[in-house]
Amino acid sequence: MTPFDTPAFSRSGAGTEAFAFGRHIIRITAEQTGGSLGCFEAEVPAGEGPPFHIHEKEEEFFYIQEGRFAFWCNGARVELTEGAVICVPRGSVHRFQNIGQSTGRLMVVMTPGGFEGFFPAVAVRDRPSVEEICQIGEQFNLRFVFDAAEAA
Structure with missing residues (x-):
């Protein structure tokens, strides 16, 4: 892995597309940051998540770039709109859903x-x-x- 001693960046409109669960654009990879972080954009159709x-x-x-989303995390629920941010801790049971009327966009940093x-990996x-999706997820700590009891 490359040491993270120079800036990692992604120019406007850049990134690698992956069509799995909607359109995702990989903007910065772990390889570029010495494993420190990864960053992608997600386009989420209305009602999806x-x-x-x-x-x-x-x-x-x-970071909610566009749209209206509900987030659930360890039993808490919050609704957020464009410009809002939310951080989800590791190990938490969580999900999100686009509760708007049109496609929403998220910037996600892990x-x-x-x-x-x-x-x-899913798109191919x-x-x-x-x-199969669950098996791929296991490879990525997902x-x-x-189980409804665990999600509550």
Whole structure:
């Protein structure tokens, strides 16, 4: 991995697209930051968002670029709009959903980095099953929570 001793940046309009669970644009990779962080943009259609899940080793920072989102984290719920930020602690049961009327956009920073590779890993599969997605998730310290008691 490259040492993180020079700035990591992504110019406007740059990044690598991955079409998995909507459009994701990988802006900065763990490789560019010596593993310190990864950064991506997510375009989330109205009504969409991931199921409850846990990042076992990463904190997650969201900046709402556009739209209206609800976030659930360890039983708490908050609604946020454009310009707001939220940080989700590692190990927390959380999810988000676009509760607006149009596609929303999020900038997401994960620390340490590496999770940004999840979306390209899923995108190369042709219609992966839930089981396959969960297996890929495990490679990126991601666990989906399908047990209602654990998600509460």
